Amino acid sequence: MTKEARPTSLTLTDVRKSYGSLAVIHGVDLTIGEGEFVVFVGPSGCGKSTLLRMIAGLEEVTDGEVAIKGRDVTDLDPSDRGIAMVFQSYALYPHMTVRDNLAFGLKMSRTDAAEINRRVGQASAILKIEHLLDRRPGQLSGGQRQRVAIGRAIVRKPDVFLFDEPLSNLDAELRVSMRIEIARLHRDLGNTMVYVTHDQTEAMTLADRIVILRDGRIEQVGTPRQVYEDPANTFVAGFIGSPRMNLLEGTWSEGVVRVGDAPLPAPALQATLADRTPLTFGIRPEHIQISTEGVDGLPAVVEFSEYLGGTCYIYCRLAEGQVVTIESRGDLQPASGDRIRLEFPPVRSFLFNTDGVRVR
Structure with a gap:
């Protein structure tokens, strides 16, 4: 089934959240397809975890509707929503074995013992933790504990998995391996997953679609590539992007953007702009072409560079003072104080108006 043909799994309709007079979520509308992996990403305080907790029923919805598989769950308890949540903290019972931690929720819901054993066995096999079932959480590594926490969600057979920054407590190497595990889990289970992170690498590598939030509003929804x-x-x-996109202040003039006295070729536009319109010119570090010879291109002075093996980041300053970051994957590594020239391919460039909105 194509993504376009997926039935709806989760719908947010004009969802709002306020604490007294303080509004933190401002009318969010979002539709997530069956089996889709959607990541909420944004800076601290943007509302991504609050929005996830509203889906889970852990935060009350001030206004709007949350629906799961076409059923309005806005006022239902978390246990009645068909969701399972994995938190940043593992929240395992330290006195229980892994087996008992996995089974606890099912026992509380009076699930048949044979069914509990079947689900625990299935989840532990999926996560490759069968050899850990008789250990207690204190005997496990951080990655193993997180697998158990995920397994506890799997045994519930939810309609929607919710992940709230589940890898934040792990070291960098373990985060990479667990990221691969979660991607494999989604592939094998096929459940709808909604994942919150501040780490754009996790967002870009895991998501079918990314929801970028700022100040309780959605700024853009799209695939990682989009x-x-x-x-x-x-x-x-x-x-989105590390290093971040270069954003240079300039002015529109006769089909080019002038940054200081230098004209930069602009991308093709459908919009008509008046001369002297203030604009922001954007280009990603890896798309800037650099040269140490010749007279073409925008002159710049290298401030310093970072050699990272296969990649070199070069930080330079333009004549009028703006700073540009360049990502070079060649052998060129200019020294501080070197004078270089920069070329900006128009097809790789972006223009934004004074409100920060894209000009197309």
Whole structure:
């Protein structure tokens, strides 16, 4: 089944959240397809975890509707919504074995013992933790504990999995391996998954679609490629990508953008702009071409560079003071103080108006 043909799994309709007079979620509308992996990403305080907790029923919805598989669950208890949640903290019972931790929720719901054993066996096999079933959480590594927490969600057979920054407590190497495990889990189970993170690498590698949030509002929804290659505004352009997109202040003049006295070729536009219109010119670090010879291109002075093996990040300053970051994968590594020239392919460039909205 194509993504376009997927039935709806989760729908948010004009969802709002306020604490007294303080509004933190401002009319969010979102539809998530059956089996889709959607990641909420944004800076701290943008509302991503609050929105996830509203889906889970852990935060009351001030206004709007949450529906799961066409059923209005806005006012239902978390246990009645058909969801299972994995938190940043593992929240395992330390006195129980892994087996008992996995089974606890099913026992509380009076599930048949044979069914409990079947589900625990199935979940532990999926997560490759069969050899850990008789251990207690204190005898496990951080990655093993997180697998158990995920297994506890799997045994519930939910309609929707909710992940709230589940890898934040792990070291960098373990985060990579667990990210692969979660991607494999989604492939094998096929359940709808909604995942919250502040880590854009997790968002870009895991998501079918990314929801980028700022100040309780959705800034853009799209595939990882769409939000990276076709940002809707300067916030998305600057937030997605590391190093961030270069955003240079300039002015429209006779078909080019002038940054200081230098004309930069502009991308093809459908919009008509008046001369002297203020604009922001955007280009990603890996798309800037650099040269140490010749007279073409925008002159810049190298401030410093970072050699990272296969990649070199070069930080330079333009004549009028704006800073540009370049990502080079060649052998070129200019030294501080070197004078270089920068070329900006128009097809790789973006323009934004003074409100930060993309000009097309």
